[in-house]
Amino acid sequence: MKRFVHINAKTVEEAVSCLNRYGGKGSLIAGGTDLLGKMKDMILPNYPEALINLKTIPGLDYIDEKDGLFTIGALTRLQDIADHPALKDRCYALAEAARRTASPHLREMGTLAGNICQDIRCWYYRNENNRFPCLRKGGGRCYAIDGDNRYHSIFGGSVKKGCYAVHPSDTAPALIALNAKIITSKRSIKAEDFFKVGVKTTTILDSDEIVTGIQIRKPENGSKSAFLKFAIRKSIDFPLVNAAACISSAGGKVTAARICLNAVYVKPYRAVKAEDAIIGKAITEENAAAAGEAAVVEADPLPHNAYMVQIAKTLVIRTLLACRE
Amino acid sequence: MTDNPNKNSKYLCPYCSTQYQTFDDLKTHILKDHKNEPIPAPEGMIAMTINGGSYSLRAEPELTLYDLIHDRLGLIGSKQFCDRGACGSCTVIMEGRAILSCMALAVECDGKQIETIEGIAEAEHPLIESYAKHHAMQCGYCTPGFVVTAKALIDKNPAPADNEIREALAGNLCRCGTYPQHPVAILEAAVEKRKFPEGKKRSLKPTEDADKLSFEAVKQDALDKLKGGE
Amino acid sequence: MGSEEQTRMEEMFDNLRADKYPLKEYTYIGKRIPRRIDGVVKAAGQAVYTMDVQLPGMLHMRFLTSPYPHAKIKNMDTGKAEKLPGVRTVLRYDDPEIPEFAPISGHTPTADEPPLPRIAHFQGEEVGAAVAADTETIAEQALTLIKTDWEERPFNLDTEAAPLQDTAIANLEMYPDSNHINEGLLDVLELGDVEKGFAEADKIFEFKSFRRLHTWVGPERPCGVIKWNGDCIEAWVKQQRPHIAKRVISKWFGGIPMNQIQVHCLSQGASFGGWSQTNWNMGGHYCAAVIARRTGRPVKWTFNRREDFYGGSMDEGAYFYKVGAKEDGTITAVWGDSILSNQIYPVFNPLKHLVENTRIPNIYCKHKVVMINKGPTVPTRCEQNSAAHAFTMIFDHVAGELGLDPTEVALKNDGADGHDMDWLNQQKAKRxxxxxxxxxECVEKGKAAIGWDEKWHPPGEKKLANGRMHGLGFTWTHEWDDSAGSSEMAIRIERNDGTATILGMGCDNGVDAESSYCQVAADELGMRLEDVHYNPQFDPGYFRMTPDSSTNMSINGFAVRHAARILKKKILEVATTPVGKSQRGEFPPAFPDAGPEELNIKDSVIFLKADPEKKMPLSELVGASFNSGPLVDPEALGVRTPFTVPLFAFGYHTQTGTYQPNQPRPRFCRQGHFMEVEVDTDTGQIIVTRVVNTNDVGKVINRASCEGQQYGGTYMGVGRGISEEVIYDPVTGVMLNGNLLDYKIATILDSGPIDTILIESGMGYGPYGVVGIGEDIATLIPTLLGPAVYNAIGVRINDFPITPDKILTALGKV
Known part of the structure; x- marks a missing residue:
């Protein structure tokens, strides 16, 4: 890796001040498992001049439950989320998403905030030595469109209608399904509004804004959540498709539904049409199948990834069925 | 703490990295905000405990923990296979967690307790012998990473079940495909560890019968032994 | 000539038959041993690999790699790189020290190649420049500062289309006329008359299969260290054949005498053939040697992880088949054609196994090798991948087309060289x-273990309670361990304690061959296993076939056995002969009234056969060595302690295997593999729930090591079958997944339980009847996914790896 300045931030304010000082050339590091891989592969045209370490900020590694509200510190390791009894009980989709992320070692290192702030997954974007200066790096074209796009977006592109790289987070769809709020140094953002595709960005965070925690309103009784991941291998793998759902039911009928897919689009893809299809109905095989169809009604796959549509549909159906009472 | 937009500031606070235009400003700031803190270590100096020994080292920011322990300290048991956090060969235990040393910056391990394969072997952990006995290796390149991962598992879960062992090892890649031999070796070591928590000197010439090899057989044997011993 | 010597000579020139001189009883051979010889050192992280080597003042060297799949360097400016602090030197393709061609192939003698080429024939190829710097990081930064002016050339990546592409010639330098490089050279395999065979068939069918590029992924990256000691050269190599590396080095720089070359071959982070068999694989060492001379410093060269991904297995490509069979499953004719890419050994015909172990009388197979702009394809555990692929495809298609049980079709066609089992059995008896x-035996044991008879069903008919489709698959072929080769091993009885040291070439690839040699020596010498140790000679003065040169025990086992038998005779002679003759007299023998033939050794103790109570441990026989060594011991005069004969013996063996056309040895040992899968037809996921391996290894030496090969081969095979594929961008020719996240080898969770059934028919040509096991399982299992998935979903997928997209497409769900 190239030389950089390393700063151990001791407070969030200090980290913010460092971000400002390096004006876009500073990068935050928490678990580091995504950032260091990118730096080792030299995938970007420019390197961070400074890494600002958040792990030295005390009080950001916790899981708290108070007045029906879970608050999870930004630095909480994924493994701790996966193992947390109350989260497993009440926010199953999140605990399960954390459990299925990457590998045991990476879950001991990776943080929840890092997982949702991680960069996109695309083998052109991530090719060594900036071999493909693509749209997301400010370049002129997306190489996946004419190339091998078997793992790319099935719901169209973004950034000048071009980039088809997917967002690979496992926890992001769970947080969106659970209607979580992302707490930053500046504000509180609904999880589904958090992700934004732009040149060099994957979130709506300002350049000097830091995620400090995540809040989840404890789902009411009568609601259930689920998370399913489909990957080529059973561990050490990013999702080929994943899906999370949180369903509230009363009297055998769905009263509220939030369903989110990921790794199928440039950002987490909330399957609103699937939600509409299931609300007011019982979760039966038939109704779930209809919701699955609705989830992918807008799919517009590339030449090599039409199969992902079928998998996405299946995962939506299965997460819904897993939420049956 | 104030944000200073002037990037050419000369005076950097050694405690919190805030920058000041003049030396006097910095002095005022230190006396005000950091008066009671100990003098910070020189930049790049880190202290850590590795296998029970204290180390004080200089580390460049880009140095990974793997680089530090393997290249600088000569603890060569940690191996680099993927170099991208995907294989587990460089696993060390940091503060009780099995982590990947290739994806940790050395400077960020300041003040941490670290355990490497060398420490595990030195402490006569029964995993070493059970791995040798059950052939849980071929070329051996990834093996220390498995042993370290297993040690962290046994520390947390002294009586792991087969599926718990498999889940714990799911981040370790072995190209030789020795996987099925690991749960047996780990189970047996876990039992030994419960019997001899302080470790047991390995005999230089093993003569013990190694015929009980299936996971179930080792488990049964272990249960019998435990019943007798406890 | 002594009788042992005679025996050895006989065996040496006559290994076309069963072992004439096996042991009557076995103490350690065939058993699980208490501890692998390298077990503690590897588990404890003490094993040293070439990647771990650091020498004082050592420089780190990295190569420039080509960003294009086919390009020539027009100009190169290395000025900026040279000026980067920490850079000690930059080696360029046009430097006077770099010859146009040099001997740099460390596995098999091949034509000389450019050590630092100017032209790249695949993206990622090492070309043009190498930088040596104080650290690897600095060397890598310097590489980014080299300005290269490239002349891009047309390239092709498509194996099937390559022969037709005359505008995109992949390698203009070596094959300027066509991408089809073996026309008329070792390209046809022919047996009988296929037209006649098809005329006899009840059913004829044609199909096609594909194997996409997969690769070796050695955990330790390609690397090496070179140091000059005056005019002598010292090299640390990660090589499967270190003796070849030494020979290659001796040809460099106008010639270096063999006795001025020291080669260290440390533990190797596996290579499975793979990169260490590519033609250029000593190129890194060559350039490092040049830089080491230029700078006076030791130089370590390394590839990064990605650079190890270029190249792959020799089975990449397309296969075409036409098969004729009778209703009862008897195959009457097979016609085949194939187009496989970038082979540097174009000799392994895909239908070879049909000849070697079936009675099919009529076989014809064309075998086209074409050049494409990807890395070289070499034996990658192993060169039989294409043959095993075709074999499994053909047999399962026959069973499927005729609606027969595949195990029955296998038994119906077993044989060799077009002959049936009667002929083969005659051959067994004759030999x-x-x-x-x-x-x-394989089929019966395997079927029982997996519950075949209860579980077998027609394709696509069994849906499980969990909604997935259940599939069973079977494949088989012969066992192999049959390369030509030779081996030299010595055994020494140590002074003071009488333990035995086996001296042989150090080349540890992980298969625990060294423990096996100890087992053989212990049983042959009558010693306790713990008294025998293997002492690897890091400088390959002695030669042995290394375990992953396809041949181990069938050659090395003989060599160690010969040494042990000669040594045992020596020991017993010493025990019955006066020793230590000097002016002061001589020492009486340990067993004064006995002849050597009246003694034997058991548990490291020599005893009189007629009266086992008369005994002496080996340690006592050899005695202690004092100040002046074992020969002179004034203090102990009058006591029998010293002896004068060094107890040392040397054995060697050569073999001409089946690959030698003039020395045919029909193969008698078979292997059968059974796989159970569940297929999720809504996602295309395959879950391998059980694999049963039945391997007739002839005779087991090191049981846990055999099982290790069965486990490991299964996992490697499953990965190859369901996920392993090296993917190139079709537009730019750039590799897309050269890392362990995107190139997916199997994790522990990717296979269900694996059965390891070992059958000991004794029908191998090696000592005690052994035959190999290391290569065959990883070679057969990948294509076994095909039959298993077909049985689950009832639709054929002949394109490997079988990924979810292919399953969903086959099911009409895309």
């Missing part, structure tokens, strides 16, 4: 083997 039906 002195017990006549056993190896395949039937």
């Amino acid at each position: 002195g083997f017990e006549v056993r039906d190896s395949l039937r």
Whole structure:
């Protein structure tokens, strides 16, 4: 890796001040498992001049439950989320998403905030030595469109209608399904509004804004959540498709539904049409199948990834069925 | 703490990295905000405990923990296979967690307790012998990473079940495909560890019968032994 | 000539028959041993690999790699790189020290190649420049500062289309006329008359299969260290054949005498053939040697992880088949054609196994090798991948087309060289083997273990309660361990404690061959296993076939056995002969009234056969060595302690294997593999729930090591079958997944339980009847996914790896 300045931030304010000082050339590091891989592969045209370490900020590694509200510190390791009894009980989709992320070692290192702030997954974007200066790096074209796009977006592109790289987070769809709020140094953002595709960005965070925690309103009784991941291998793998759902039911009928897919689009893809299809109905095989169809009604796959549509549909159906009472 | 937009500031606070235009400003700031803190270590100096020994080292920011322990300290048991956090060969235990040393910056391990394969072997952990006995290796390149991962598992879960062992090892890649031999070796070591928590000197010439090899057989044997011993 | 010597000579020139001189009883051979010889050192992280080597003042060297799949360097400016602090030197393709061609192939003698080429024939190829710097990081930064002016050339990546592409010639330098490089050279395999065979068939069908590029992924990256000691050269190599590396080095720089070359071959982070068999694989060492001379410093060169991904297995490409069979499953004719890419050994015909172990009388197979702009394809555990692929495809298609049980089709066609089992059994008897039906034993044991008869069903008919489709698959072929080769091993009885040291070439690839040699020596010498140790000679003065040169025990086992038998005779002679003759007299023998033939050794103790109470441990026989060594011991005069004869013996063996066309040895040992899968037809996911391996290894030496090969081969095979594929961008020719996240080898969770059934028919040509096991399982299992998935979903997928997209497409769900 190239030389950089390393700063151990001791407070969030200090980290913010460092971000400002390096004006876009500073990068935050928490678990580091995504950032260091990118730096080792030299995938970007420019390197961070400074890494600002958040792990030295005390009080950001916790899981708290108070007045029906879970608050999870930004630095909480994924493994701790996966193992947390109350989260497993009440926010199953999140605990399960954390459990299925990457590998045991990476879950001991990776943080929840890092997982949702991680960069996109695309083998052109991530090719060594900036071999493909693509749209997301400010370049002129997306190489996946004419190339091998078997793992790319099935719901169209973004950034000048071009980039088809997917967002690979496992926890992001769970947080969106659970209607979580992302707490930053500046504000509180609904999880589904958090992700934004732009040149060099994957979130709506300002350049000097830091995620400090995540809040989840404890789902009411009568609601259930689920998370399913489909990957080529059973561990050490990013999702080929994943899906999370949180369903509230009363009297055998769905009263509220939030369903989110990921790794199928440039950002987490909330399957609103699937939600509409299931609300007011019982979760039966038939109704779930209809919701699955609705989830992918807008799919517009590339030449090599039409199969992902079928998998996405299946995962939506299965997460819904897993939420049956 | 104030944000200073002037990037050419000369005076950097050694405690919190805030920058000041003049030396006097910095002095005022230190006396005000950091008066009671100990003098910070020189930049790049880190202290850590590795296998029970204290180390004080200089580390460049880009140095990974793997680089530090393997290249600088000569603890060569940690191996680099993927170099991208995907294989587990460089696993060390940091503060009780099995982590990947290739994806940790050395400077960020300041003040941490670290355990490497060398420490595990030195402490006569029964995993070493059970791995040798059950052939849980071929070329051996990834093996220390498995042993370290297993040690962290046994520390947390002294009586792991087969599926718990498999889940714990799911981040370790072995190209030789020795996987099925690991749960047996780990189970047996876990039992030994419960019997001899302080470790047991390995005999230089093993003569013990190694015929009980299936996971179930080792488990049964272990249960019998435990019943007798406890 | 002593009788042992005679025996050795006989065996040496006559290994076309059963072992004439096996042992009557085995103490350690065939058993699980208490501890692998390298077990503690590897588990404790003490094993040293070439990647771990650091020497004082050592420089780190990295190569420039080509960003294009086919390009020539027009100009190169290395000025900026040279000026980067920490850079010690930059080696360029046009430097006077770099010859146009040099001997740099460390596995098999091949034509000389450019050590630092100017032209890249695949993206990622090492070309043009190498930087040596104080650290690897600095060397890598310097590489980014080299300005290269490239002349891009047309390239092709498509194996099937390559022969037709005359505008995109992949390698203009070596094959300027066509991408089809083996026309008329070792390209046809022919047996009988296929037209006649098709005329006899009840059913004829044609199909096609594909194997996409997969690769070796050695955990330790390609690397090496070179140091000059005056005019002598010292090299640390990660090589499967270190003796070849030494020979290659001796040809460099106008010639270096062999006795001025020291080669260290440390533990190797596996290579499975793979990169260490590519033609250029000593190129890194060559350039490092040049830089080491230029700078006066030791130089370590390394590839990064990605650079190890270029190249792959020799089975990449397309296969075409036409098969004729009778209703009862008897295959009457097979016609084949194939187009496989970038082979540097174009000799392994895809239908070879049909000749070697079936009775099919009529076989014809064309075998086209074409050049494409990807890395070289080499034996990658192993060169039989294409043959095993075709074999499995053909047999399962026959069973499927005729609606027969595939195990029945296998048994129906077992044989060799177009002959049936009667002929084969005659051959077994003629060569002195017990006549056993190896395949039937494999099939019966394997079927029982997996519950075949209860579970077998027609394709696509069994849906499980969990909604997935259940599939069973079977494949088989012969066992192999049959390369030509030779081996030299010595055993020494140590002074003071009488333990035995086996001296042989150090080349540890992980298969625990060294423990096996100890087992053989212990049983042959009558010693306790713990008293025998293998001492690897890091400088390959002695030669042995290394375990992953396809041949181990069948050659090395003989060599160590010869040494042990000669040594045992020596020991017993010493025990019955006066020793230590000097002016002061001589010492009486340990067993004064006995002849050597009246003694034997058991548990490291020599005893009189007629009266086992008369005994002496080996440690006592050899005695202690004092100040002046073992020969002179004034203090102990009058006591029998010293002896004068060094107890040392040397054994060697050569073999001409089946690959030598003039020395045919029909293969008698078979292997059968059974796989159970569940297929999720809504996602295309395959879950391998159980694999049963039945391997007739002839005779087990090191049981846990055999099982290790069965486990490991299964996992490697499953990965290859369901996920392993090296993917190139079709537009730019750039590799897309050269890392362990995107190139997916199997994790521990990717296979269900694996059965390891070992059958000992004794029908191998090696010592005690052994035959190999290391290569065959990883070679057969990948294509076994095909039959298993077909049985689950009832639709054929002949394109490997079988990924979810292919399953969903086959099911009409895309």
